[in-house]
Amino acid sequence: MNTLVIIAIVSLIAIGFYCLIITRNILKIIVALQVLVKGAMIAMILAGKLTDQMELAQSMAITIIVADTIVAVIGLAMSIQLREKTGTCDIHSISKLKR
């Protein structure tokens, strides 16, 4: 059972990272972040189960849900702004740090 969960965690995180590395579309980035964070959350719950601290894991999971909902909301708001200002969803269009 634990092995299955670990496989799920690793694949969720891997999918999230892969998506973050290849995409430039801000909406896809938000989706990728959600996938990545869900992987981390399941890892937290598994850790709680393995160390017999389920109540701690539960509170951590709720905190993570709240935090990453906020991230998603702000990201979506930014994507609307990006679309209105530049007409695209490509994050490279606003990149100013590039040399």
Added chain:
Amino acid sequence: MAGILIPFLIFTPWLTAILVWFIGDKHEEGLHQFASAGAILSAILSLLLLSQIGDSTISFAKIGPLFGNLSFSTDALGIILACIANCIGSLTVIFSAEYMKHEKSLARYYSMVLLFIGAMSGLVLTANIFMIFFFWEITALCSYQLISFYNDDPNAVRGGLKALFITQFGGIGLMVAGLLIFGYTHSFEIGRFIQAAQGGEIPANVLGIIGFTLIIAATAKSAQFPFFTWLPDAMEAPTPVSALIHAATMVNAGVYLLCRFFPALEAVPGWKMTILILGLITILISSLMAIFATDLKRVLAYSTVSQLGYMFAAIGAGSVLACQFHLLSHAIFKALLFLCAGAIIHSCGTRDMYKMGGFFKKIPFISITFIIGSLALAGIPVLNGFWSKELILESIHSGTPIIIYILMLFSVILTALYTIRCVWLVFFGEPRSDLHVHDAPFLMALPLGILSLGTITSWLVFEPFSRSLSNSLPLYGIPKETLSELVSKIFGDPYTFLALGMVAIGILIWFLRNKLPLHNSITRKIKSISLNSFGFEAINNGVVNGINAASEAIRNIQTGSLNWNIFGMLIGLICILIALMIGGL
């Protein structure tokens, strides 16, 4: 009672600061009055707190196992310093009402000064290392803000940043020491740490690291060798701020820190000797730099550095009493000197001593108060500086190798020389330019009068001073001495007259400067080295340029592309995982 007074002492200035901020710049008169009222109220509270000196610790709130309790101690070490900070703070705020008249951004000025006063009270009263760090950083922030107060002047901005960076370096030292203490005692309480250190619970090498990181913290905050370069550049601040923060209170925080941890660390091999030698080097270097400086405030800044060096030397010689007594005297007479300098600069508009001269007849009140302060600085009897400096010299003579005492005597000559030079250039001789000056208005004269009265009489409190320190700090080995014992000890000691002879030599060198063979290649060399601050400015610039170059080089890894950044993070994560796996095997 103390449990009520201490939070009020910290929050009165802070609440006033917030209210002053809300009053805003439009109501200038209201700002002056409101800020003065808040500062005077906190000074009265601090004086009331003097009656509560004891050896108890008051806990307000349990923050949890991680940060320890929000606790304050009521021993004399902290309460006396809080009293100095609040009383001199209130006097400088009163002085500011005249000095800062019609300046811009007064709300910012007053709220930073008041925030500083509250933080300084907290820093010296708390018994929790975590809280010390918290208040320590607030004082650093206020110091930076106030040095850069005239933020359209590039020198002021640069001076503020320099002060911030160098004192932050000390903050790192304090943080490392605090974390080590927490790691080994599982508590941030200072009392617990002293108990553990004396009981041998902490390994000797760890105690050594704690001791020397605390020395780094103290030398950076108190502008000692090798970190003293920030204090002269901090003189770009408005003069009342220089008097309060860079002469009387914040720079004493380093000395306070060493005194506070003294019983825990005095047995660390080489700890006291390091402090003594750092103090001695600072005294000699900064006195030489003061002799050649031409800016009135810089001379006072160098003399502050050197007097703080005396306090370090006293700790190094093992005498917390002499150190604290000199701290009290120095806070009073140096605040007086800075406020006088502020009054002079306010009226004549320049800081260059070579443009002054002959001011004694024009501004007799400021002149007399300045001369009282400088006599105390030079160590002339019976002003407060004389007693405390002799006490330090006596403790060094009895507790350290004779060569250090001889070097200290040499520094006494230098102190007398730069003091008389400064007084002579400003007040006597022929006027060197047709500057218009006027004597101090009432709101400036009042703090000057109170402080010069303090300079003449503050040594009379020696008996309650040593008794309260000795009673409330049983672990520190502070002797209980009466005033008559002090007088008979100082005047019964032939070495006192040796030191007074040195002061006389210093004054004589100034008056015979044209007849003595002083204009030769050696003095010219010393002068050019001193004006270049013994190469420390160059080292500072080197460090700054090195960091600039390094950050320019590192800039290349800031690609600005999310994909590459994520890729980098992933690689880093994999490296950490591999390292953990190798460590786990």
